[in-house]
Amino acid sequence: GAVVSQHPSRVICKSGTSVKIECRSLDFQATTMFWYRQFPKKSLMLMATSNEGSKATYEQGVEKDKFLINHASLTLSTLTVTSAHPEDSSFYICSARQHRGNQPQHFGDGTRLSIL
Amino acid sequence: AQSVTQLGSHVSVSEGALVLLRCNYSSSVPPYLFWYVQYPNQGLQLLLKYTTGATLVKGINGFEAEFKKSETSFHLTKPSAHMSDAAEYFCAVSAYSGNTPLVFGKGTRLSVIA
Numbered sequence: 001g002a003v004v005s006q007h008p009s010r011v012i013c014k015s016g017t018s019v020k021i022e023c024r025s026l027d028f029q030a031t032t033m034f035w036y037r038q039f040p041k042k043s044l045m046l047m048a049t050s051n052e053g054s055k056a057t058y059e060q061g062v063e064k065d066k067f068l069i070n071h072a073s074l075t076l077s078t079l080t081v082t083s084a085h086p087e088d089s090s091f092y093i094c095s096a097r098q099h100r101g102n103q104p105q106h107f108g109d110g111t112r113l114s115i116l
Numbered sequence: 117a118q119s120v121t122q123l124g125s126h127v128s129v130s131e132g133a134l135v136l137l138r139c140n141y142s143s144s145v146p147p148y149l150f151w152y153v154q155y156p157n158q159g160l161q162l163l164l165k166y167t168t169g170a171t172l173v174k175g176i177n178g179f180e181a182e183f184k185k186s187e188t189s190f191h192l193t194k195p196s197a198h199m200s201d202a203a204e205y206f207c208a209v210s211a212y213s214g215n216t217p218l219v220f221g222k223g224t225r226l227s228v229i230a
Contacts, residue, residue: 042223
């Protein structure tokens with residue numbers, strides 16, 4: 001079945017560091033990928049929609065200069081948390097949907113980001 | 117616009133008992149509905165989905181859900197709970213199969229008591 005790989009699974013770093021998270025669709029092409037953020041004991045909130053070859057669309061309240069999204073190919077999207085601070089600590093999850101048909105989103109396993 | 121309401125943030129059942137997790141949705145267009153499961157420190161795994169056709173949908177691990185348009189519901193059930201079913205369950209809705217994001221409910225934590 002469709003697989004989405006997300007890397008790294010866990011990051012612990014100092015405040016001020018920039019962190020890059022990769023999301024890859026391993027066996028299908030995804031023109032669109034989504035980035036979600038999950039706070040402890042909370043649901044998933046959509047951060048942005050990543051479109052291959054164009055700028056990402058950010059949800060209201062999400063700082064696009066803080067959360068840089070690049071979707072350079074049909075199988076790879078990256079989220080960079082720039083100058084991360086403790087309040088950016090969270091669980092970040094990407095998803096991708098196959099381009100055709102009534103296909104559900106497939107999720108990566110998530111990245112737990114901890115900023116000290 | 118779409119929205120999802122999951123009734124009960126925490127459900128506790130005995131092993132072998134019926135599992136019922138409730139989900140109601142709101143959608144201005146015919147919805148696509150999903151149930152995902154999340155184990156601790158992991159991503160989401162699709163349990164089942166409804167797009168069109170048969171309203172009773174069977175998923176993995178013995179779960180099933182029934183789409184009831186008149187009740188705007190998509191409740192998740194399993195006849196007999198196993199300890200391994202303990203996890204967080206999310207109901208989600210999407211407008212259609214295009215490149216639209218999912219809107220998630222707040223989740224229901226299922227505990228299974230031995």
